[in-house]
Amino acid sequence: xxxxxxxxxxxxxxxxxxxxxxxxxxxxxxxxxxxxxxxxxxxxxxxxxxxxxxxxxxxxxxxxxxxxxxxxxxxxxxxxxxxxxxxxxxxxxxxxxxxxxxxxxxxxxxxxxxxxxxxxxxxxxxxxxxxxxxxxxxxxxxxxxxxxxxxxxxxxxxxxxxxxxxxxxxxxxxxxxxxxxxxxxxxxxxxxxxxxxxxxxxxxxxxxxxxxxxxxxxxxxxxxxxxxxxxxxxxxxxxxxxxxxxxxxxxxxxxxxxxxxxxxxxxxxxxxxxxxxxxxxxxxxxxxxxxxxxxxxxxxxxxxxxxxxxxxxxxxxxxxxxxxxxxxxxxxxxxxxxxxxxxxxxxxxxxxxxxxxxxxxxxxxxxxxxxxxxxxxxxxxxxxxxxxxxxxxxxxxxxxxxxxxxxxxxxxxxxxxxxxxxxxxxxxxxxxxxxxxxxxxxxxxxxxxxxxxxxxxxxxxxxxxxxxxxxxxxxxxxxx
Numbered sequence: 001x002x003x004x005x006x007x008x009x010x011x012x013x014x015x016x017x018x019x020x021x022x023x024x025x026x027x028x029x030x031x032x033x034x035x036x037x038x039x040x041x042x043x044x045x046x047x048x049x050x051x052x053x054x055x056x057x058x059x060x061x062x063x064x065x066x067x068x069x070x071x072x073x074x075x076x077x078x079x080x081x082x083x084x085x086x087x088x089x090x091x092x093x094x095x096x097x098x099x100x101x102x103x104x105x106x107x108x109x110x111x112x113x114x115x116x117x118x119x120x121x122x123x124x125x126x127x128x129x130x131x132x133x134x135x136x137x138x139x140x141x142x143x144x145x146x147x148x149x150x151x152x153x154x155x156x157x158x159x160x161x162x163x164x165x166x167x168x169x170x171x172x173x174x175x176x177x178x179x180x181x182x183x184x185x186x187x188x189x190x191x192x193x194x195x196x197x198x199x200x201x202x203x204x205x206x207x208x209x210x211x212x213x214x215x216x217x218x219x220x221x222x223x224x225x226x227x228x229x230x231x232x233x234x235x236x237x238x239x240x241x242x243x244x245x246x247x248x249x250x251x252x253x254x255x256x257x258x259x260x261x262x263x264x265x266x267x268x269x270x271x272x273x274x275x276x277x278x279x280x281x282x283x284x285x286x287x288x289x290x291x292x293x294x295x296x297x298x299x300x301x302x303x304x305x306x307x308x309x310x311x312x313x314x315x316x317x318x319x320x321x322x323x324x325x326x327x328x329x330x331x332x333x334x335x336x337x338x339x340x341x342x343x344x345x346x347x348x349x350x351x352x353x354x355x356x357x358x359x360x361x362x363x364x365x366x367x368x369x370x371x372x373x374x375x376x377x378x379x380x381x382x383x384x385x386x387x388x389x390x391x392x393x394x395x396x397x398x399x400x401x402x403x404x405x406x407x408x409x410x411x412x413x414x415x416x417x418x419x420x421x422x423x424x425x426x427x428x429x430x431x432x433x434x435x436x437x438x439x440x441x442x443x444x445x446x447x448x449x450x451x452x453x454x455x456x457x458x459x460x461x462x463x464x465x466x467x468x469x470x471x472x473x474x475x476x477x478x479x480x
Contacts, residue, residue, distance in 0.1 A: 001312050002035075002038050003037060003038065004038045004039070004130055004471060004474055004475075005038070005039045005127070005128065005129045005130045006033060006038055006039070006041070006126050006129055006130065006131045006474070007122070007129040007131070007133065008026065008030050008033075008040060008041070008042045008043070008262045009042075009043050009044075009115075009118050009120070009132060009134045009135065009137035009139045009142060010022060010023075010025075010026035010028065010042065010043075010044055010135045010138075011044065011045065011101065011102075011135075011139065012201075013026040013027055013042055013044050013112070013137065014026070014258070015027070015046075015051070015054070016028040016044065016050045016052060016054055016087070017044065017045075017047050017049065017091075017101055018049070018107060019101060019102070019251075019376045020271060021166065021383075021385060021447055022135060022136055024385070025135070025166070025250055026042065026044070026135065026183065028252075028253055028462055028463045029086065029250065029251075029467060030042050030085045030256070030468035031039075031083055031085060031111070031463070032251070032440065032462075032464050033238045033470075033471075034083070034084040034230045034467065034468050035084070035464065035467075036084050036174075036464070036467055036468065036471065037285035040085055040129065041084075041085075041086045041087070041088060041125075041127055041129070042085060043085045043087075043088045043089075043090060043118045043121075043186070044087070044088075044089060044090070044098055044119055045054055045089070045090050045096045045101075045110075045114050046058075046076070046078055046091040046092075046120055047096050047098075047101055048096065048097045048098055049099065049101075049398075050089075050184065050272065051059045052140075054080060055065070057080055058079065058082070058089060058201065059078065060076065060077070060078055060079075060081045061077050061078070061079050061081045061124070061125065061251065062076075062077050062124045062125075063075060063076045063077060063091075063124075064077070064117075064120045064121055064124055065396065066113060066116050066117050066120050066409070067116070067184065067261070067287065068109060068112055068113050068182060068184070069180070069181055069182055069183065069184030070184065071365075073094070073095075073113060075089070075090060075091070075092055075113075075117040075120065076091030076092065076142065077089075077091070077121050077122065077124060077125060077175060077323060078091055079125070082304040085358075088097070088118075088121065090113075090114055090117040090118060090121065091292035092113065092117075092193055092463075095109070095110045095113050095114075096110070096386070101154075104428075104436055107174070108172070108174040108178040108182050108201070108203070109137070109174070109178075109182045110204065110307060111137075111138045111141075112141055112178075112182050112183055114141040114146075115139055115140075115141045115145055115426045116145055117134075118139075118142065118188075119142065119146055119150060119156070120134075120173060122155070124157055124403075128479055129159060130156060130158075130159070130160065130474065130477075131159070131160050131161070131162055131474050131477065131478075132146070132159060132160075132161050132162070133161075133470075134161065134162065134164070134207060134211065135160045135163075135164045135166060136164070136165070136167075136170065136174065136204070137165050137170060137171050137172030137203040137204040137207070138203070138343035138446065139163075140163070140172055140202075140205070140206045140207035140280045141183060141195075141203050141205045141206045141207070141209065142161065142207070143161040143163065143172075143206070143207060143211040143212075144183075144185075144189070144195065144209075145183070145206075145474070146159065146209040146210075147210055147373045148185055148189065152459050154316040154394065157243050157266065157462075159475075160212045160213075160282065160477040160478065161210070161211040161212050161213075162211060162212065162213045162214075162215060162473070162474070162477070163208065163211035163213070163214050163215070163281070164202070164215045164216065165208075165212075165216040165217075165382070166216075166217055166219070166381070166383075167382050168204070168216075168225050168231070168234065168257045169232055169308075169374060169396070170204070170232070171197075171201050171202050171203065171204040171205065171232065171281035172202065172203030173197060173200050173201070173203075174194075174199070174200060174201045174202075174203070174427035175200060176190075176199055176200045176201060176452055179201050180391060183201075190208065193199075193209075194206075194209060195209070197233075198233075200426055203459070204234070205234060205237060205297070206240065208234065208237050208238065208290070209222070209237065209241075210216070212244070212477055212480070213244050213246065213477055214241060214243075214244055214246070214250075214474055215240070215245070215246045215247070215248050215326070215470070215473065216245070216246075216247055216382060217247070217248065217249065217250050217382045217383035217404060218249050218250075218382060218383045218384075218401070218403050218406075218407045218408075219247035219248075219249070219407050220247065220383075220404065220406045220407050221247060221380075221382045221383065221403040221404060222245055222246065222247030222401050223247070223277055223343045224402070224403060225238050226238045226239045226242060235430060244251070246247035246347045246433075246469075246473055247407075248466055248468060248469045248470055248473070249383060249404060249407055249408070249466060250383045250390065250404070251388075251461050251462050251463035251464070251465060251466045252384060252385055252388045252389060252461045252462075252463075253463070254392070254462045255462065256258075256425050257389055257393075258392070259276070259277075259369060259392070259393050259394070259457070262365065262369070262370070264361075264362055264365040264366070264368075265280055265365055265366055265369040265393075266283035266284070266366060266369070266370070267280055267283070269394075271394075271454050271457040271458055271459075272285075273309070274450070274453065274454075277296075277353060277369070277393075277394055278294060280366065280370040281294060281298060281370045281372070282294060282372030283370065284329065284366055284367065284369075284371070285298070285327070285364075285370075287366075288329060288356075289354065290327050290351055290352070290354055290356035291330070291351040291352065293327075295366045295438055296325050296326055296327060297326050297327070297372040297373055297439075298326070298327045298328075298329055298369065298370065298371045298372050298373070299321075299326055299327070299328050299329070299372070299374070299375050299398070299436070300329050300330075300367040300368065300370075300373065300375070300390075300395065301328070301329070301330045301331070301332070301369030301374070301375045301376075301477070302330075302331045302332060302364050302367055302386055303330075303331075303332045303334075304332055304333070304367075304375075304385075305332050305333060305334025305335055305338035305339060305342075306332045306334045306335055306338075307335075308378060308379050308380060309334075309376075309377075309378055310377030310378050310400065310427075310432070311334070311335075311338045311375070311380075312429075313377050313427070313428070313429040313432050314337065314375075314377065314429075314432075315341050316319035316429035317429045317430065317432070318341065318345055319345075321433065321436060322345060322352060322353060324437070325439055325440075326333050326440060327352055327353070327354075328352065328353040328354070329353075329354045329367055329370075329371060330342060330353070330354070330355050331356045331358075331359070331360060331363055331364055331367060332357070332358075332359070333357050333358050333359065342355040342357075343355060349431075360422055364455070368389045368390055368395055369393045369395070370391040371390075371395045372395060372396065372438075372443060373395060373396050373398055373422075373436075373439050374386060374387065374390035374395045374396070374397050374398065375397075375398050375399075376397060376398070376399040376400070376405060377398075377399070377400050377424075377432045378399070378400055378402055378403070378405060379400075379402070379427055380403055381400075381402050381403040381404055381405050382403050382404060383403065383404035384399075384403065384404045384405050384408070386397055387404075387405055387408055387409055388408060388459075388461040389419070390456070390457070391408075391420065391421075391456035391457065391459050391461070392457060392459075392461065393457070394453040394454075394457045395456075396421050396422070396439060396449075396453065396456060396457055397409050397420075397421040397422070397425065398422045398432075398435050398436055398439050399421060399422075399423055400419065400423070400425070400427065400432070400441075401423050401424065401425045405423075406423075408461075409421040409423055410423070412438075412442065412452060414442065414445075414448060417448070417451060420455055420459070421452075421456075421457055422435045422436075422438050422439040422442075423435060430463070431438070437443045
């Protein structure tokens with residue numbers, strides 16, 4: 001069978017550059033493709049802040065001049081091989097030799113250059129992919145530029161494009177002038193059926209309209225974004241393209257996140273020997289200044305403190321949650337009024353709630369391992385990874401039924417023993433509180449709880465499953 005050739009384009013890839021979950025996906029999914037025998041190459045910008053240890057290993061393999069509208073810009077090409085994957089870095093000091101990754105006044109131009117650059121470098125690196133797999137708005141105009149300028153060239157004629165939405169909320173919307181001054185496209189491309197969006201330019205919409213296939217990160221989210229509530233003003237586009245829209249659940253790195261071998265947690269444990277789970281709980285209490293009570297459940301929460309993550313619900317009933325015989329451990333940062341709310345409760349209930357503002361990767365891992373339950377009451381959640389990490393470490397999720405949370409967590413049924421967590425469907429503070437109380441109730445049914453823990457730890461959330469689904473989608477495209 002012919003080897004599938006994939007160019008995976010992302011504005012961030014772990015360990016080179018990371019602001020969120022996209023970087024984790026762009027690190028893990030290509031490795032899974034490689035393990036399945038694909039010829040996978042990853043392309044990203046060469047940011048100034050990429051750690052020196054990686055920059056020193058990069059090999060310069062050439063350059064090409066790229067037109068950004070009428071401006072001709074230098075585009076260097078650097079290469080690095082790691083863990084069976086080849087990475088290419090698009091180099092331009094003017095666009096990427098800056099601190100951080102995003103938030104500059106010329107964002108539209110920087111990422112238009114990246115999209116055009118990743119198309120232009122292909123003949124230079126002597127790689128003709130079957131699929132260019134684009135991710136989020138930063139790569140959104142790739143398929144539009146490919147269709148507008150390159151399809152007549154033999155080399156590019158058969159290349160198919162896939163566009164993945166990681167979060168529909170972030171779209172890359174810019175002033176109308178960008179269309180001509182940056183993208184340099186004829187105005188007949190600028191209309192409501194194209195890139196135009198409320199008299200502006202929308203990069204993500206471009207990806208939705210011009211790519212051969214659209215994917216997003218869970219099956220439920222793929223359905224939700226076709227509705228007014230979740231659609232972020234693009235639901236009509238997604239509904240029109242629903243035959244080409246697929247939901248493929250993200251995975252997690254099962255080897256790195258294995259409680260039996262993870263060096264980041266206090267004690268190792270496995271599905272056949274859960275003693276270490278209790279040691280993690282005790283040490284979490286000790287290090288965070290909580291009462292050292294092994295008999296009551298700890299509810300963990302690692303999150304941005306914003307409405308999307310359900311903090312308006314938490315704020316509404318936090319007094320009632322802390323009125324239960326539980327402990328609460330939170331790690332995260334976000335909106336000031338939620339930070340102040342949490343500090344208030346930490347002062348009011350000493351030894352019962354621990355709040356760490358900021359992000360600490362080591363503490364996060366210890367919360368997954370040391371908690372009994374994990375709370376995710378999101379308003380919307382395209383995929384969510386925390387519920388998967390929780391189950392891997394034998395910590396039972398309490399979630400709202402939305403997006404990837406609905407696809408991964410099913411409500412516990414004490415009659416059949418089915419389900420793997422506790423859920424609520426309406427976005428309502430008291431429905432959330434009821435689900436928490438249910439979880440606390442069943443925590444004391446020790447045999448049932450132990451079964452839940454073991455079932456969670458045995459679930460396969462590996463990237464291999466996701467990669468195989470993507471290959472199925474690619475296969476359909478290659479036949480077209």
